[in-house]
Amino acid sequence: MSGFDKWLGHSAALLLALLWVLPLLFAIWTAIHPVAFEARFQLTAPLTTENFVKAWQAAPFARYFLNSFILVTSILLAQFVLCTLAAYAFARFRFPGRDFLFVLVLMQLLVMPDILIVENYKMIRALGLVDTIAAIALPYVASGFGVFLIRQAFMTVPSELDDAARVEGAGVLQVLWRVYVPLAKPIYLAYGLVSVSHHWNNFLWPLIVTNSEETRPVTVGLSIFASVDSGIEWAVINAATLMTSGPLLVAFLLFQRQFVQSFMRAGIK
């Protein structure tokens, strides 16, 4: 690669990065300055935390954060358990109807979750779980995407490793635990990130299936700022947005290297 090519590549990357980060920078700008400086960019503009205070007081965010945290961790852990077992079966066992069943699982990827809302609601109501965190989580725990992804990872594990473990006397689940799961670690990490960010941001289903402060996630708290009839207060809404997306942003920055590597290996981009 010549010097010019390199320079061109770098500046294109910088430009894209800048475009990507602009909305975030704007959100930070409006959130830490008084409302009057929303669209006036002066370096000397006074700083304020008032927007955050206002946003925090507009809804019971402490409780919402706890709910969101319980929600995403329980979904993630349930998904790991279910998808790992299903993926193992599809990848390494022969049983009648296996391919047909796998196609059925993949069909899930073609169905938009939104069109299932009424059916899901009926099911949750039949189970008596309306207005619980479990109700938000249940429709998502058997993830077709997760099964597919982990199955593909298990398929790439050399069968020699499997055989060697069996020769050492490992049982079926021990092989899964000691051979397959450790080798698929990057896939779990990548899938975990996708799952956590998706469920952290999910809005419509939680809003519909829950009614009380004790069960609602942060996105529902965020929605009260969308006051279209009276004009939108960008400063407060951006402060609230930063606050609610903050934990994910921080976690991503902390584990950035691992995530990027996992994504490269998992092939989700």
Place this chain on the structure above:
Amino acid sequence: MFAKAIKSAALSAAVAICGALPAQATDLQFYFPVAVGGGAAETIEALTKDYMAQNPGISIDAVYAGSYQDTIAKVITAARGGNAPQLSVALSVDMFTLIDEDLIVPFDDFIKTDEDRAWLASFYPAFMENSQTGGKTYGIPFQRSTPVLYWNKEAFAAAGLDPNTPPATWEEMVEMGKKLVKKDENGNVTQWGVRIPTSGFPYWLFQGLSTQNDVILANSEGNKTNFDDPKVVEALEYLVSLSTEHGVMEPGIVEWGATPKAFFEGQTAMMWTTTGNLTNVRKNAPFDFGVGMLPANKRRGAPTGGGNFYLFKGTSQEQLAAAVDFIKWITEPEQSAKWTMATGYVAPRPATWDTPTMQAYAADFPAVLVARDQLEFAVAELSTYENQRVTRIFNDALAAAITGQKDAATALAEAQAQADAILAAYR
């Protein structure tokens, strides 16, 4: 590490499922949307608590349900899932949709005494147009609004206009607009004459223009539209001419959300927007401003907007009767006055305006009376069966004319044909 993770996975999943709280045992469930800032949700919750304190036998679970669109999605899902709330606030224009889905019951069954009938007759007729059909009342007006004209008095004075006189007619709006337009040395406009937002739901403010041109957009049965009426075409041509011919309004689609800001920053000297903005403008406009009725053409006119109370099927008559009692209570002048002052919505009964609280408020801030006085000229907001599809067709036609892709007559004739195809089934 993963062994631990998976063990704690199972554990916390179990904890989450067992530890989740059961649904509260309540007599009534009440869904409400929020479309304005300023603590609307807290006001509703506080009013509900007041009611429960006065009526110990009834407990009401007031559930925040997102925007108007989210609320209708939530309420329809819950009702189809066999778990409808007893009452909900939703857009008044969703009445036909809710009837079509067979989800709501009319209030008439609960109107028994003369006192009840007097209550039902005590709302502004303009608000009841969107609440009644086929001789029955399906909605009780609650958070209702109407668009008004806001103008910047300082900009008027600077342009040599009387700062206390807004335009009264379409011609005056154009003439004054021309005087108010300011350009910098490069010929770029720094201050427009007027701003009529057209993004998202342009039909609403356009309905102001069509009403002023003395034509209604849909019949009260909700099954016939008049989109291709020559007067509707004329109103749309006027709206388009504001930017193309007269140059007093920014060309193209004008954003709703950015409109109050543009007014505060002096990018426009007049704006048309909802009364829901009154409190916001009062708090944030850095200049002296005026609020007036929309200008007239053949007549004065404006649409109404906002939400009504609805009663849902699927629960006992006792619960519904209790719900009606609550609705009666919350629309009483004292409660209604609190609600209007907190949000800027137009109080839906004349009696509210006679309370000492409201009179004191109006004396301090006379602009709130403009919307009330305009109600005399207001008509029902466009509402039909299959409302979302029909208004989408109409919005697309308006946008096509505003952006210059089609002329007004063609766009509206096409919209009428499409609307006819949908509504023929309901005639």
